[in-house]
Amino acid sequence: MGISERVTAIKGIGNKKAESLKKLSIEKIEDFLCFYPREYQDRRDTANIKDISAGKAFLIKARVLLIVNNNRYYAKKQVLRLLVADESDSLEVVFFNAKYLVNSFKQDADYFFYGKIATDNGKKQMIHPEFFSPGAGHEKGIIPIYHLTSGITQLEMRKWQKQALTFAYEVVEYMPADIIERHKLCGIRYALENIHFPDDPQKLKEARFRLIFDELFLLQTGLLAVKSSHGPAKKGIQFLKSADVGGYISQLPYGLTRAQERVVGEIMDDMESPRPMNRLVQGDVGCGKTVVAEIALYKAYMSGYQGVLMAPTEILASQHYNNLKKSFEPFGVRVSFLSGNLGLKEKKEALLSLAEGNTNILVGTHAIIQKDVEFKNLGLVITDEQHRFGVNQRALLAGKGKSPDVIVMSATPIPRTLAMILYGDLDISVIDELPPGRQKIITRAVGKSRRESSYEFIRKEVEAGKQAYVVTPLIDDSEAIDVRSAESVYKDLTRRFKEFNVALLHGEMKQSEKDEIMKMFYDGEIDVLVSTVIIEVGINVQNATVMLIENAERFGLAQLHQLRGRVGRGSESSYCILITESGAKLAAERAETMVKTSDGFIIAEKDLELRGPGEFFGTKQHGIPDFKIANLIKHIGILEVVREEARRLIELDKELSMPEHAVIKERIQKQLCVL
Numbered sequence: 001m002g003i004s005e006r007v008t009a010i011k012g013i014g015n016k017k018a019e020s021l022k023k024l025s026i027e028k029i030e031d032f033l034c035f036y037p038r039e040y041q042d043r044r045d046t047a048n049i050k051d052i053s054a055g056k057a058f059l060i061k062a063r064v065l066l067i068v069n070n071n072r073y074y075a076k077k078q079v080l081r082l083l084v085a086d087e088s089d090s091l092e093v094v095f096f097n098a099k100y101l102v103n104s105f106k107q108d109a110d111y112f113f114y115g116k117i118a119t120d121n122g123k124k125q126m127i128h129p130e131f132f133s134p135g136a137g138h139e140k141g142i143i144p145i146y147h148l149t150s151g152i153t154q155l156e157m158r159k160w161q162k163q164a165l166t167f168a169y170e171v172v173e174y175m176p177a178d179i180i181e182r183h184k185l186c187g188i189r190y191a192l193e194n195i196h197f198p199d200d201p202q203k204l205k206e207a208r209f210r211l212i213f214d215e216l217f218l219l220q221t222g223l224l225a226v227k228s229s230h231g232p233a234k235k236g237i238q239f240l241k242s243a244d245v246g247g248y249i250s251q252l253p254y255g256l257t258r259a260q261e262r263v264v265g266e267i268m269d270d271m272e273s274p275r276p277m278n279r280l281v282q283g284d285v286g287c288g289k290t291v292v293a294e295i296a297l298y299k300a301y302m303s304g305y306q307g308v309l310m311a312p313t314e315i316l317a318s319q320h321y322n323n324l325k326k327s328f329e330p331f332g333v334r335v336s337f338l339s340g341n342l343g344l345k346e347k348k349e350a351l352l353s354l355a356e357g358n359t360n361i362l363v364g365t366h367a368i369i370q371k372d373v374e375f376k377n378l379g380l381v382i383t384d385e386q387h388r389f390g391v392n393q394r395a396l397l398a399g400k401g402k403s404p405d406v407i408v409m410s411a412t413p414i415p416r417t418l419a420m421i422l423y424g425d426l427d428i429s430v431i432d433e434l435p436p437g438r439q440k441i442i443t444r445a446v447g448k449s450r451r452e453s454s455y456e457f458i459r460k461e462v463e464a465g466k467q468a469y470v471v472t473p474l475i476d477d478s479e480a481i482d483v484r485s486a487e488s489v490y491k492d493l494t495r496r497f498k499e500f501n502v503a504l505l506h507g508e509m510k511q512s513e514k515d516e517i518m519k520m521f522y523d524g525e526i527d528v529l530v531s532t533v534i535i536e537v538g539i540n541v542q543n544a545t546v547m548l549i550e551n552a553e554r555f556g557l558a559q560l561h562q563l564r565g566r567v568g569r570g571s572e573s574s575y576c577i578l579i580t581e582s583g584a585k586l587a588a589e590r591a592e593t594m595v596k597t598s599d600g601f602i603i604a605e606k607d608l609e610l611r612g613p614g615e616f617f618g619t620k621q622h623g624i625p626d627f628k629i630a631n632l633i634k635h636i637g638i639l640e641v642v643r644e645e646a647r648r649l650i651e652l653d654k655e656l657s658m659p660e661h662a663v664i665k666e667r668i669q670k671q672l673c674v675l
Helices: 015-022 029-033 154-165 177-182 188-196 201-229 246-250 258-272 289-302 314-331 344-355 391-398 416-422 448-463 486-496 511-522 557-564 585-596 600-611 613-617 636-652 659-672
Strands: 039-043 057-068 080-085 090-095 110-120 123-127 130-132 141-145 278-283 306-310 335-338 361-364 378-383 405-410 427-431 441-446 467-471 502-505 528-531 544-549 574-579
Touching: 029 154, 039 110, 057 090, 090 110, 141 154, 154 188, 188 201, 201 636, 201 659, 246 289, 258 278, 258 289, 258 405, 258 427, 278 289, 289 306, 289 314, 289 378, 289 405, 306 314, 314 335, 314 361, 314 511, 335 344, 378 391, 391 405, 441 448, 441 585, 448 467, 448 544, 448 574, 486 502, 486 528, 502 511, 544 557, 557 574, 557 585, 557 600, 574 585, 585 600
Parallel strands: 090 123, 278 405, 278 427, 306 361, 306 378, 335 361, 378 405, 441 574, 467 528, 467 544, 502 528, 544 574
Antiparallel strands: 039 141, 057 080, 057 110, 080 090, 110 123, 110 130
16 A cells, blocks of 8 residues: 555545545545644643633543433434533533434543633533543644544544555655755655644644745746746747837827836837747736737737637627727738637638638637637737636647747736746736726725615616616525525616616526627616626726625625726716625725725735635636645745745756656646646
């Protein structure tokens, strides 16, 4: 038996338990080793009952003096009460819904109890503690507490982890010796043993530091290796300096901001250089990233190459297609569209036109990265809303050409220092200026008692010839979640606003229906659009002046900011109303941040702080791996140190081809799906 064996090789794990463990992404013995505890309980020392105080957790060893179980056997909610005592004092131990525990205790027997202390009329109580008989195993020490799933107990998880750790000797030390020495890192096996069952807090601290360092080191090394592969040594496309974009810029209905001009200049320099461009263009909602993308696509066309723009949703891709077609047609640029919802005949025609070079610019969704999509001469790749795509998806798209230039755009601002570390394989451009004339969006956070007046405000705006969005977190009503659904709000508003045209939009509709509704809203034929977050990105209706968000507590800050950015696109005053039904502190903090600032970078920092990087960046497919122990905000200092070590390593071995770096490369491939 070895580390790569299935978990069923461990004693006590049958097929049923293995299925439960699979939900935790534990399928092999090695997966146990990397399934770290979420917290720890310090049970090294037992406390005397007389010394324990309310509000804290303690481990006590006490004898059961009395068992009180007066409920009838058939009662659904039995309460079990124990009077326990040690040499110093006594206390009451209480278990609710404790029918299953009725036969777990014997009078005059000793047990260890671990739990938080409460008081009831001055008497000490321990409510629903963990308990063990002396000699049962894991009652003493620093005890790991794991995330669990149905069918698995903490005791089982600890027992299996102990067995899995007997194979830790198979884990190869892959960190270069000079890095270990420079940062006083403990060995990888020592780290794995002490992250699960540390003998003392110092060993736990050493183990945590090593494993955090590892995760961030692999991320940075992987990103820098990708960037290195696109570097000067790799020849890219050198677009023509004579392919002037000035004519295209001069016919735009508005002038570029200084920030847009600066970023266009950076992109033009990249495109005219012989090395492949890999550039992140980030900026706040409405800063004008799309125009910058248009100019780059026009440059590719003028140089004789094809360009492609990939968006994460059909609605956004359709809008880009319609805008580019309108902008490029006067210049003879042929624009095509591709998505998974195209009919067979339309798709066949689009693919043929692309392969023969008749299509100059292709716009579409993920369908673009399918195997049957072939370009004749792809020179420029652009992905919009980069946080929705992963490193691997971006690489697949770039693989459609021979070292094409790549631009990734994101309207989810990330603080620049963090962006440099996370997008280590990209150069970064920031559009930090909004076009002139953009109105500040007036934001108000209200409780459900103000819903009526909020809808009356929408009535006044629509009567004045304006349009409004009403966004909800769910399509249908749910018994499990008490929120207002799009369906119920739509029914309510059609009754309330009989004189207006109210429409419903959500992701489960047919694409033809969604397109028709969005066109009608864009053309002003719909007054109030009730929608889910499908309209979060890219919808540009200048006449829309109100964004009302139901159950705003259900959305992240960055998402609320994106939704707010759907209004305020014209010259009229615009409004965002957040209706919050939860009195939770987190909901209040989010609402307060939205009211106080419209700066996307400040909002992004607050969102990272409140939700953590896991939710903010999403899963591996969205570009950033799921960290098991590292935290991009708490460990920013380690990130910066690690980046320097990763840079040194890549300078020494750009492709990680040296034998001593083989395991590093293997781990990066597993964590980031690159290289």
